[in-house]
Amino acid sequence: xxxxLQLLEHDARRPVKELAAMLNxxxxxxxxxxxxxxxxxxxxxxxxxxxxxxxxxxxxTSVIEVNVAPQREVGxxxxxxxxxxxxxxxxxxxxxxxxxxxxxxxxxxxNKVADFVARRLSTIEGVTSTRSHFMLKxxxxxxxxxxxxxxxxxxxxxx
Amino acid sequence: MNDWEQALSDTVDLVPxxxxxxxxxxxVSMDDVITLGIGEPxxxxxxxxxxxxVYGLEKGYTSYSTNKGMLPLRQEIAxxxxxxxxxxxxxxxxxxxxxxxSEAVDLALRAIxxxxxxxxxxxxxxxxxxxxxILAGGKPVPVPTKIENEFRVTAADLKKFVTPATKALxxxxxxxxxxxxxxxxxxxxxxxxxxxxxxxxxSDEIYGDLTYGGLEHxxxxxxxxxxxxxxxxxxxxxxxxMTGWRLGYAMANPVFIEAMNKIHQYTMLCAPVTAQVAGIxxxxxxxxxxxxxxxxxxxxxxxxxxxxxxxxxxxxxxxxAFYIFPSIKETGMTSEEFVENLLERxxxxxxxxxxxxxCGEGFIRCSYATxxxxxxxxxxxxxxxxxxx
Numbered sequence: 001x002x003x004x005l006q007l008l009e010h011d012a013r014r015p016v017k018e019l020a021a022m023l024n025x026x027x028x029x030x031x032x033x034x035x036x037x038x039x040x041x042x043x044x045x046x047x048x049x050x051x052x053x054x055x056x057x058x059x060x061t062s063v064i065e066v067n068v069a070p071q072r073e074v075g076x077x078x079x080x081x082x083x084x085x086x087x088x089x090x091x092x093x094x095x096x097x098x099x100x101x102x103x104x105x106x107x108x109x110x111n112k113v114a115d116f117v118a119r120r121l122s123t124i125e126g127v128t129s130t131r132s133h134f135m136l137k138x139x140x141x142x143x144x145x146x147x148x149x150x151x152x153x154x155x156x157x158x159x
Numbered sequence: 160m161n162d163w164e165q166a167l168s169d170t171v172d173l174v175p176x177x178x179x180x181x182x183x184x185x186x187v188s189m190d191d192v193i194t195l196g197i198g199e200p201x202x203x204x205x206x207x208x209x210x211x212x213v214y215g216l217e218k219g220y221t222s223y224s225t226n227k228g229m230l231p232l233r234q235e236i237a238x239x240x241x242x243x244x245x246x247x248x249x250x251x252x253x254x255x256x257x258x259x260x261s262e263a264v265d266l267a268l269r270a271i272x273x274x275x276x277x278x279x280x281x282x283x284x285x286x287x288x289x290x291x292x293i294l295a296g297g298k299p300v301p302v303p304t305k306i307e308n309e310f311r312v313t314a315a316d317l318k319k320f321v322t323p324a325t326k327a328l329x330x331x332x333x334x335x336x337x338x339x340x341x342x343x344x345x346x347x348x349x350x351x352x353x354x355x356x357x358x359x360x361x362s363d364e365i366y367g368d369l370t371y372g373g374l375e376h377x378x379x380x381x382x383x384x385x386x387x388x389x390x391x392x393x394x395x396x397x398x399x400x401m402t403g404w405r406l407g408y409a410m411a412n413p414v415f416i417e418a419m420n421k422i423h424q425y426t427m428l429c430a431p432v433t434a435q436v437a438g439i440x441x442x443x444x445x446x447x448x449x450x451x452x453x454x455x456x457x458x459x460x461x462x463x464x465x466x467x468x469x470x471x472x473x474x475x476x477x478x479x480a481f482y483i484f485p486s487i488k489e490t491g492m493t494s495e496e497f498v499e500n501l502l503e504r505x506x507x508x509x510x511x512x513x514x515x516x517x518c519g520e521g522f523i524r525c526s527y528a529t530x531x532x533x534x535x536x537x538x539x540x541x542x543x544x545x546x547x548x
Contacts, residue, residue, distance in 0.1 A: 007458070018535055021465040022458035150203050156186040157179050157196035157508055159286040159335075159515075 004033055005042070012046040049144055061090075061106050061135040062113045064121065065099035067128045076100060079126045088116050099131070110134065174290045178514025182498055186508040193537040194508040195525040198335060200400040200481070205448040208399060208441045215436035222432065226424040227416070228256025228408070229435045235442035236393075236408055244378040246386065252413040255420055256430045256438075260365050260394040260407035261287060262423070264329075267361055267390045267409060268295035270418035276326040278361075281312035282516025283484070285335050285363070289516075292329070300325070303518035306486060309475045310337040311345055314352035321356055328353055330379070331363035333370060336515045336524035337484040338477020340370055343377050350382040359415075360389045365407070366480040368398035368449060371457045374478055380410070387412055395434075397480075398449050399441040404434040456481050459527040459534055466538035467525075470545055481528040484512065488521040490548060497523060500548075505540035 003023055007014060016034075020027040037043040052059060068079045076094055083103055084092040091104040103121070107113035114132070122130050138146050179196070186192050203209075227233065233250035240246050248254055257263040264287065268278070272295045280288050282301045292299040300320050304310040317328065328349070333340045341349075353360050362379035370376045380386040394407030407430075409419060423429075460477060467474045467485045474485035487497045494511035501507050512522030527534055 003454075003458070014531070018462060018531065021462045022531065024461045152201065154197050154199060154201070155183070156192060156194045157183045157510060158198045159177075159179065159510070 059106050060110050060113050063133045064103040065131040066101040066103055068100050069126050069128055082124050173293050179510055185502055189506050192506045192508055193533050195537050196508040196510050197526050199402040201529050202400040202452050204401050207444055208437050211440035212433050212437040220432050220436050224429045224432045224435055226420055226429055228430055232256055232435050232439050235439055239442055244381050246381050248410045253416055254408055254410050255416050256408045258427055258430050259405040260392045263392045263407050263409040265291050266419040266422050268292055269422050271359055272297035275324055277324045279317055279320055279328045283336050283519035284515055285331055288329050301516055310339045311341055314348040317352055327359040327361055329361040333366035333479025335480050336482050338480050338482045340479040346377055346382055350385050362389055363392045365394050365397055370479045371460055390415055395438055395441055399445050406430055406434040406438050459531060463527045463534055470542050481526055483525050484522050486522050494520055501544050505544045507537045507540045
């Protein structure tokens with residue numbers, strides 16, 4: 001099961017026929033396993049890693065350190081939910097260390113992201129402070145090197 | 160006008176030309192070729208190994224090392240064999256670091272052969288064995304094996320070719336090109352044979368880490384009585400994806416190692432010190448990445464084996480290295496015709512089996528050290544090729 005997940009994590013479009021051959025299992029077993037992993041939400045979604053910059057979109061990504069005052073009974077969860085429901089918010093993590101929530105926001109421009117932080121995020125009740133960092137360049141994303149220059153340099157035939 | 164051809168040594172004339180050269184030239188001229196013809200990993204050397212070499216350069220590791228190689232490297236090699244095979248090699252006297260296994264094989268043959276000495280070589284086998292024996296002044300004696308026995312060699316096969324001039328047995332398992340490995344029982348058969356005829360065994364175990372399906376590699380020196388008569392070869396090329404670094408080693412009794420070192424010190428001096436530094440890092444911290452690569456090879460092995468079975472080409476499941484060796488006899492073509500036509504019509508490069516010995520005629524070697532997408536693509540093209548002949 002772990003091997004199947006690793007293969008799908010690397011390439012979600014790999015046909016079941018190939019997966020079955022690679023894992024030396026019948027196709028129906030692979031199909032059933034994927035179905036179960038989806039039903040259990042172990043496989044949560046199939047996304048595509050896109051180089052939007054290359055496509056021509058120049059979005060701005062901001063990493064924001066958020067400090068919050070935890071609330072009785074729900075701790076950080078209620079405030080986290082108020083934050084992650086916004087479409088602009090790509091990721092939210094509860095952190096140890098000098099701040100509480102790490103929020104990643106994507107917007108069309110610096111102004112729009114700044115506006116979101118000023119008007120939406122920092123005004124949420126319980127948010128005590130924010131500190132924003134804008135990303136300048138992505139070198140590696142989710143395990144993929146963006147501009148990988150390590151082509152196959154092997155000779156075409158060797159003994 | 161000098162006829163320089165006449166000036167060449169007779170020995171060089173005896174060495175057969177490369178069996179893949181002409182296909183190579185065609186293959187490089189195509190931009191959409193998918194190649195299953197590469198005998199080296201498709202992984203780049205893991206970063207931590209490369210980084211250690213860079214660090215070594217920064218620290219000034221740029222001089223010669225001792226002839227036999229840096230002692231810490233030899234110590235790590237000894238540790239590896241102690242850990243994996245519970246066998247002791249003394250790093251000071253029983254290990255020599257070489258410029259790839261290729262140099263080590265050459266040294267060993269030159270150290271032990273007198274003119275006319277015969278070396279038994281089970282075929283199909285790696286292309287340089289025969290040539291190295293000739294260049295060392297010996298006589299290679301090919302011992303053919305068959306697909307019916309999954310290209311395993313037995314003592315009975317060897318016995319047919321043994322003569323009073325037989326000095327050594329040169330084996331390479333897991334095997335390039337067939338992917339064959341031998342069981343302990345089969346290896347013991349060879350060990351007894353070597354003992355009976357008092358042969359030196361040269362065992363090239365460069366693919367020793369690449370075995371699949373829960374089958375463990377058996378190091379030839381660990382067989383009863385074999386350590387003393389075995390010259391064992393291994394290196395970093397396959398398991399750590401370090402082919403271009405040219406780093407290998409040989410392990411044997413001090414008499415053989417000293418004799419090999421004598422040649423090595425005058426011809427090579429030492430293996431590149433930058434590679435040796437990287438080799439230490441590979442042995443100390445490379446296991447995790449190695450297992451990741453082996454796991455990927457295993458998945459591709461299943462994929463390619465299933466693919467050839469589906470096409471109806473007679474083949475057997477390879478258990479080691481990263482090659483599969485299907486028969487193409489049913490097509491009525493020779494290996495070279497098959498390879499040439501496949502390359503021309505479908506732009507897929509494979510290696511003709513006869514490049515690895517006469518008994519490889521009627522087979523092709525396909526390497527699965529390439530991405531899954533390329534393997535799947537190549538299989539589709541080969542299937543298409545077979546449908547249209």
